[in-house]
Amino acid sequence: MSPLETFIASPWYAAAMAVLIVAGFAHGTMGFGFPLISTPVLAMMTDLPTAVLASLFPNLAVNLVSIVRGGNWRASIVRFWPVSAYVFVGTIAGTRLLILGDPEPLKLLLAAMIVAYLLQSRLGGLDGSWLSRNPRTSAAAAGLAAGFLQGTVNVALPPLVIYFMALGLEAVAMTQILNLCFIVGRATQAVTLGVSGRLGWSTFVATLPLTFASLASLAVGLRMQGRIRPQVFRRMLRAFLWAMAVVLAAQVARHYLR
8 A cells, every 4th residue: 555545544534634624714714824734734644745645636626716716816817927837847846856855854844934934924024126126036036946845845835925925915916826826836746746656546536535625614714704803813823833843843853863
């Protein structure tokens, strides 16, 4: 049995279902966050490549629904599609590293990306004029970094959020272009894993219940938008993510010290 098949046959599969339900709900209420929640927790239950495979199709489905919400999504895509093209290139390189490299250091990278996301608000006051004066270079830097992180640790959010915040992009447009980049990254990741023999029809079928559960909770989260006080929810999410970063770092330390 493959690592993914072993994971699906284990009691952890039910726990993974619960994790993706929570992640889908959070994504629905905020517009993003599904991989940021799901990948670290799944990586605690199994190895990082298996966590990526288990959440790949649920991620694709959630991002596809998210990108068309909010209206005027075509305008956002026309303006920022080059960023998603660079995400494509970076994801290929990152996924190859995920396939060939030692997955344990990648857990530490994932923990670092969570911390970067949690601290990105401190970068909100950065002067975005350099980005405006150098649109191609800045788009390439943000897209390639996000794609590489997408391919390796399944979390592309931090560099993209920092980039679009510095540009002063409004919330709806940011959510749409973020989800476009996520879709490009996930699809590229899927093709790269498929070519390497790590992904096939059996993976899609095995994770189909996870996909349906994620979409159902996403729908509930979308309905709850506006009813949950954003400040309360974000405080809870931040506390949870800090805990995940600490646990992932501890797992890597235990792996190399034992």
